[in-house]
Amino acid sequence: MTDVDIRPSEARPSAGRAFRAILWRDVFVTGKEFWVFLAQVALQPLFMLFVFAKVLNAGGYVTDDYAHLLLPGIVALTAFLTALQTVSFPLIMEFSFTREIEDRLLAPLPTYLVAIEKLTLAIVRALASAVVMFPIGALVLGSAPWHADGLTLLVVSLILGSWVGAGIGLALGTMVPPSKISVIFAVILTPLMFTGATQYPWKSLDSMRWFQVVTAFNPLTYLSEVVRAAVVPDVPHIAPWICLLVLTLSGALFTAIGIRGFMRRALS
Amino acid sequence: MSAAVEVRDLVKRYPKRDVNAVDGLSFTVEPGEIFGLLGPNGAGKSTTIGVLTTRVRATSGDATVAGIDVVRDPVAARRLFAVVPQQSNLDRSLTPRQNLAFHAAYHGYPRAERNARAATLLDEFGLAEQADVKVDWYSGGMAQRLMIARAMMHEPRVLFLDEPTTGLDPQSRIFMWERVRDLRSRGVTVVLTTHDMDEAAEMSDRVGIVDHGKLLALDTPAGLTRGVAGQGVLDLSVTPAAGDDTDKLIAALTDVAGVSRGEPVGNNGSIRLYVTAEPETLIGPAVTVLTSRSATVTDVHMGSTTLEDVFIDLTGRALR
Known part of the structure; x- marks a missing residue:
């Protein structure tokens, strides 16, 4: 027929190549819809910052210090939720209505690697959103807290925290049927957002013991605490090593649950 | 040369079901053959194709595609077969051309070659004019053609077509039949499932009729009509x-x-x-x-x- 068929192909299929190609597909699509992505990740935290740190401050309800305490929490929240949503919502759609994931499930790589790719992309996108949040926050607040010594801790904790968010997203994305997407928002996302010590330091809850216990079960609490430890170390916080340990353990747990769910959906 | 597809004593029982979806199925498809798998809805056709295309885990039995055991080595098997599903599963975040190019990328084709192959196949399937639009704009027939083009991107030895012409207009149907015969002439083995009898008779070199997960008959279309009913x-x-x-x-x-x-x-x-x-x-x-x-x-x-x-x-x- 054509010369394409006659010329020997230079194709060298391998799991590594397939993984990179699938990751590149997702990065490519993110780039194509970059402004949508930016609006998705930045708008909500932007308004939260603006209302809690600026508007309430203008009315005299919160102090200037609160703004510097809130920004790291909002960065943690943004990274966590970006990772979670990057995996969960597309996955719910791709496994049901659009079936778009099938072409990738039939690529020459072990099926679990397709799930790992989703987690990888989520961490990349979450880190990008965290990086974006600092300048946006500085713009809204007029200044942003900065602590150069904490940079390594900040990066490590954001990677671990995004991984946990992505793992939860993978578990949700493979368990929740498309008809229940709105339930995720109401029953899972909202409680996660407000029990994650993002808007308040955990230690400040000493007088509200029951709520402190509730927040201790939310992995986001440990991300918020360790990001504050890195950026505003003067604010009392849970010891970073505890936070990193909890984040690592919960990342492993949710990844295991998520990959199990993924394999169940991918293979019947 | 070994069989293109070999299924032996294949059994699939889904959890919480009383009966086997596939119940001891055996058949062989020769290289270069167009093989039609016929059966009523729920007969076990899709499950059988699911096992052969590494998406369904077999309960017992053996299945090979192009000589590769799909149960033991699904990753190697995926290089050698391609699937065209009944419903579109095209990537709607990508253009038609990108759908082809990324598919080839997943299969390890270098950039220059995947772009060249995509251009050739888009042309061959009459899609060159609409190669850079949104996939959402495609009609059912165009989506079907694009999916076959995508399947051909990584030069499979066996192509699985699930109900290839269901819902297509007569022109698209004839085009599809020509393309499938064309594939055979290039040495690609085609396994198609259908319950369109005309299609099966027209297209297939041999037909296997399946019901309740078992093979009821296997012969050429002429042989079947002669043998069973005079x-x-x-x-x-x-x-x-x-x-x-x-x-x-x-x-x-x-x-x-x-x-x-x-x-x-x-x-x-x-x-x-x-x-x-x-x-x-x-x-x-x-x-x-x-x-x-x-x-x-x-x-x-x-x-x-x-x-x-x-x-x-x-x-x-x-x-x-």
Whole structure:
């Protein structure tokens, strides 16, 4: 027929190549819809910052210090939720209505690697959103807290925290049927957002013991605490090593649950 | 050369089901063949294709594609087959051209080669003009063509087509049939599932009829129609005399030499005779039998048995 068929192909299929190609597909699509992505990740935290740190401050309800305490929490929240949503919502759609994931499930790589790719992309996108949040926050607040010594801790904790968010997203994305997407928002996302010590330091809850216990079960609490430890170390916080340990353990747990769910959906 | 597809004693039982979806299925598809898998809804066709395409775990039995055990080495098998599903699963975040290029990238093709292949295949499938639009704008026929083009991007040895022409207009259907024959001439083995009998008869070198997870018959379309139901059919519209009825007429008619069996069709006295001789030679003897019983013949219709007759004969008339 054509010369394409006659010329020997230079194709060298391998799991590594397939993984990179699938990751590149997702990065490519993110780039194509970059402004949508930016609006998705930045708008909500932007308004939260603006209302809690600026508007309430203008009315005299919160102090200037609160703004510097809130920004790291909002960065943690943004990274966590970006990772979670990057995996969960597309996955719910791709496994049901659009079936778009099938072409990738039939690529020459072990099926679990397709799930790992989703987690990888989520961490990349979450880190990008965290990086974006600092300048946006500085713009809204007029200044942003900065602590150069904490940079390594900040990066490590954001990677671990995004991984946990992505793992939860993978578990949700493979368990929740498309008809229940709105339930995720109401029953899972909202409680996660407000029990994650993002808007308040955990230690400040000493007088509200029951709520402190509730927040201790939310992995986001440990991300918020360790990001504050890195950026505003003067604010009392849970010891970073505890936070990193909890984040690592919960990342492993949710990844295991998520990959199990993924394999169940991918293979019947 | 080893078989393109080999299925041996394949069993699949889904959790919480009483019966096996696939129940000891065995068949072999030769290289370069177009093989049709026919069966009613829920017969086990899709499950069988699911096992062969590494998306369904077999409960027991063996399945190989292009000599690779799909159960033991699914990753290696995925390099050698491609699937075109019934419903579109195109990547809607990408243009048609990007759909092809990324598919080739997943399969390890370097950039220059995947772009060249995409351009060639888009042209071949009549999609070059609309290669850079949104996939959402594609009609059903165009999406189907794009999915076949995508499947061909990584040069599979075996192509699985699930209900390839369901819902297509006649032009798209004819185009599809031509393309599939074209693939065969290039040495690609094609396994298609369908319940369109004309399609199966037209396209397939051999047909396997499956029901309740078991293989009921396997032969060329001509062989199947010859073997199961004789050479032809003779349809008679008859009004029985008073005191006589259709069943008695059928009993009398099956005594005629060359008639293998008969059955009532509908409730208006029509009778279908399956015959082993040429149908036209039996009109005289049949009418003689009927007039001797004072029955009135109002219409006579001759026909050859079709794959549909065979299918109904094997799988029954009950709705699924």
